[in-house]
Amino acid sequence: MLTGERTAAPAGVADVAERSGAVRVVLAEDQYLLRDGLTRLLQAHGMEICAAVESGEELLAALRAERPDVAVVDIRLPPTFTDEGLQAALAARRERPELPVLILSQHVEQLYARELLADGSGAVGYLLKDRVFAARQFVDSVRRVAEGGTAMDPEVIAKLLASNARDEPLGRLTPREREVLAGMAEGRSNAAIARQLFLSEGAVSKYTTNIFAKLDLAPSDDDNRRVRAVLAYLNGRAE
Amino acid sequence: MSRLRPYVTAQGRAVVLVALAAVEVVAQAVMLGSLVLGFGLGLLFLFPWGVAAARGTAGAARALTGRWTGRPIPEPYLPAPPHPLPGPDGRYRHLGISYRSPALPEFFERVHRLLSDRATWRDTLWLIADPVVGLALAALPLLTVGYGLFGMALPLLWDPSYPGDTLVDYAGVEVASQDTALALVPVGAALCALGLWAGPRAMALHGRWTRSLLAPARASELALQVAELDQKRTAATDWQAAEVRRIERDLHDGPQARLVALGMTVSAAEELVDTDPAAAKVLLRQAQDSSSAVLRELRGLVRGIHPPVLAERGLGDAVRALALDSALDVRVEVDLRGQLPDPVQSAAYFAVAEILANAGKHAGADRVDIDLWHRDGVLRATVTDDGRGGAAPTAGGGLRGVERRIKPFDGVLAVSSPEGGPTTVAVEIPCPLGDECCDTRQAGGAGAGGPRPPAGRGELWLTALAPVVCSVALFPQGLVAGTLLVFGTDNRSWFLALYLPEPLRWPTVLAMVALGLAGVRPLLRRWRKGGARQGC
Known part of the structure; x- marks a missing residue:
């Protein structure tokens, strides 16, 4: 399915990246390799990583301080390794309802998707971590969410x-x-x-x-x- | 009327106890006879019969006391010995002797188990003592009430023209005239009231006495628990081993195989990358696809081991997520406050998941209701579907699997599934929630009633003696002596106050009454407390 999409994706996707100014991203991911990889990927596509953090508390602090265009957040974060990331993102969205949030996870749950969609204000994304493989499409999703759009995983x-x-x-x-x-x-x-x-x-x-x-x-x-x-x-x- | 009821009931129970005492005498004779004949004359086969008689009677007493006190007395007996297994030569060995059939070794084992079971000897002790203790406790209120009624009827019965010995002695007073008879009516009424009042107390005392001997001794309670835990541990370790094996197989057949293929694809791409970049690109794309597939498989596997939502959100949301993903119309009610222990959460989750899957697969249900709540240290889950019913735990079936999963936690499964539906499957797992702690419950199945430590010997004596001392002080020496003082009789009988010089008489009577009341009060409080403790 992913390959199909990519082969179908024309060059036009790329100019979406160039069209707008640098999107400011706060990234929360506890695994170093993935955090590093995501940072490079997003930077390579002209985005600005204003903070790359490891825990829920840091995320909330960074979201308040940086006021980014979009938050890319892993659900499971230290210290509890439960749904720390999701909770922090939802809390930040309660403070600033239009805050675009893209949630990443090793698994997707309807339950979480429904919570994210509950306020009906959009600017949310919920993707499996493996969607990062299709780099362009992933970046496109980040951008779409940053612009107030939606990016839901096909599995959800x-x-x-x-x-x-x-x-x-x-x-x-x-x-x-x-x-x-x-x-x-x-x-x-x-x-x-x-x-x-x-x-x-x-x-x-x-x-x-x-x-x-x-x-x-x-x-x-x-x-x-x-x-x-x-x-x-x-x-x-x-x- | 209803306030009198417990007192009347106690009188009825006293009658039952008198009857029981008669049965006990017979059982006692059988038991002692089987002991004497069995071990004196070698008629060993009689011994189990004696024990059976003793256990039958003791069982009846246990059942009665359990019903009357509202707290069942569990059976204290050790489990029956396992069936003897034949040796390699097909013969059965017991104490160095080899037998062709298992009957004799089994019999010896049984006798040995009966002899070494402390409960056997406690039963026997009880059989010998209870006809006396039980009869005394039952007869006391019965006779007091009877004697009181007799006293109240004295004016009717007293007949001066009756020939011969016309003097009746009642409560130490010679009834010589109609006036005396009338004067004794209040005494009779008081005795009647005393008997009625004493009834429930005597029954409660008998309950304690019965419980002290017939409830499981600590040792046999422990032995029962050990046997039960041993069985549970075996089941749990077996299940765990099978589970680990399954995971190993799934990893081996799935992700491992795919990763090998992935590695091969990548190395093929590496070889092609200079000569045929287009083909290498195709291969790399394939490699990406198979890494996605591996991840998908791993996700499925992880779900089967410990679902991520369960780890992230706990049982309530995990079941909600399960309901959302189900093809059926599932409604979930959750009432859980606090954190459940992880293993219990997991067991309950998989139990509910399995039951839900069954409802879809076998029952042909459309709508399922799941209720999940925690109360009194027990986690309960019920799953009700509108399917065709007729479900039952069968060997190798899903419900058996659920049973196995919850068994290590003392969990129980109940299925109600009439033909034509609806089916309700209920799962109960005892466990503390959050800060709550209920170690009595965790102590296990045998002591399920939450055994109260038996009353100390001193306390027992006190409870037995206090009513006697107090009632003697209160009634004959206090109230009866006072009544006689009022009526001014010459008969001093055994009333202490009447022997004293005039000025000391009334103070003595009052002191007696005070002593009686003082003795009765703590007793009343103790009983009330005992009742409250039984209630909770």
């Missing part, structure tokens, strides 16, 4: 869709529409979905119109708002 979306599988309106979607819906839920733009599914953008927007009609959602041209509507729909259904 698959689980969300699965737990909504018994849902009547969802059942009426065609397989293709479900694919487009999954793409939207992951936070992709029409263009990105079109590239991923080898469709024209026009076709994708027709699909999205259909989906919104079937799910009884208000149509919107704004990508971010559209994603939020879809996620709120998926999130709310299974509550």
Whole structure:
């Protein structure tokens, strides 16, 4: 799936990186190798790492002091090695609701995804750590979250869709529409979905119109708002 | 009326105790007879019968006392010896003698176990003593009430025209006239009340006495626990070994094999990178894919060993996450405050996961309700589904696995699954939560009632003697002597106050009453406290 996306990804992705100014990132990851690798990766793509910390407390302090454009956070951090990172990120978001947060983890849980999406304000990401392998796409996700967008791991979306599988309106979607819906839920733009599914953008927007009609959602041209509507729909259904 | 009820009940129980005493006399004869004949005349086969008679009677007393006091008395007996195993030659050896059939060695083992079981001898001691103690404790209130009723009926019964000995002696007073008879009515009423009052006390005392001999001795309690723990340890270590083996196999077949392939792909790419960069790129992409696959597999494995949510959030959220990932419509109610011990959390999590998987797989359920709560030192989980029912723990089945998993923690599994549903599976694991500590519960199954340390010998004597001393002071020497003083009789009988010179009589009577009341008060308090302790 990842290879497919990458082969489909045109050169256009790169100029997203060059388009905006240096994105300021606070990074929280307790494993040195990964912290170092992520720092290099993000710097190589023109981002500025204003702090790279190891623990939840340091993270909270750095978020308050640096006011970054985005926080890239590992869920499990010292000292408790529980969900320290997630808690710190949620706490920081309570202080500053629009703070973009991208959560990284060795595993993805619907439970955490729902907590992150609960406030409905977007600017969240939740990805498996192995998504870092696809460097460009990962950087793209960071940037998207920094801009107020959403980046949900395909695995989370698959689980969300699965737990909504018994849902009547969802059942009426065609397989293709479900694919487009999954793409939207992951936070992709029409263009990105079109590239991923080898469709024209026009076709994708027709699909999205259909989906919104079937799910009884208000149509919107704004990508971010559209994603939020879809996620709120998926999130709310299974509550 | 309802306030009188316990007193009347106690009288009824006293009657039962009298009947029990009669049975005990028979059982005692059988037991002692089997001892004498068994070991005196060598009719050893009689001994187990004697023990059986003793145990039957003691068991009845245990059941009665348990029911009356609300605290069951557990059986104190050592478990039966294991069946003898044949040697390599197919014969059974016992004390250096080899037997063809296992019957004799088994019998000897049994006799030996009965002889070495302290409970056997405590039963015997109780059988000898209880007909006296029990009868005395039961008869005391019964006879007092009877005598009191007789006293109250004296004016009706007293007949001056009755020929012969018309003098009736009641409570040390000669009933010589209708007036005396009437004067004795309050005495009769007081005795009747005393008997009724004493009934529950005597029964409580008998309960203590029975418990002191028939409840498990510390040694046999420990022996029972050791046997039980031994079994649990074996089950736990077996299960753990199987689990480790499974993890090893999964690692070997999955990630290990994939990493070998990954290494080979990378080295092939290395060789191609100069000659055919495009092919090398394809290989490297493959390598990336397989590293993703390894990670995916490892994630699955980790979930099977210890789910990350459980480590990060504890049991409540782990079960919630489980419910979210389930294809069924699952509702979760959690009431857990504080931190559960890790091993218990893990066992409970996998138990719930297994039960939930069963509901989806076998029961064909759509909707499942999971309740998780902790109260009184016990973690409880119930999983109810609307499936077709008919579930039962079968060998090798999922529910058996759940049982095995919770057994090391003294956990129990209960299944209610009528044909046609709904199915409710309940899991209970005793464990402290957070700062709470309940070591009585952790002490294990045998002493499940939370045994109270038996009353000391001194205390027992005190409880036995105090009522006697106090009632003598309070009633005949105090109240009865006072009554006689009021009526001014010549018969001084054994009333101390009446022998004293006039000015000292009333002070003596009052002192007696005071002594009686003083003796009764701490006794009452002790009983009340005992009752409260039994209640909690």
